[in-house]
Amino acid sequence: MPVYSARVLVSLRPSVLDPAGEATRSAASRLGVEGIVKLRIGKAVELEIEAPDLATARERLSLLSDRLLANAVIENWTLDLAASGESSGTSSPVGEG
DSSP, X not given: OOEEEEEEEEEEOTTSOOHHHHHHHHHHHHTTOXXXXXXXXXXXEEEEXXXXXXXXHHHXXXXXXXXXXXXXXXXXXXXXXXXXXXXXXXXXXXXXX
């Protein structure tokens, strides 16, 4: 069965305050790194999944992302998916609402 490599990027919705991002932006300024206007913190989840085809892999990963990896109330997620060994995959901004 084919193996697909995936990266799920989870970020706070634009309407949600990001205190960790704001604290990091402020700390960067104190370190002398100037010019950062906006900084938001999210998470990246990398995994490999076996599936009969790309569509099935995408369906399974969408379910995983919606129900486990992201909090649908406050977070959006995007999926980068490719057959293992491929240099670039498909990216879809799913999980946004």
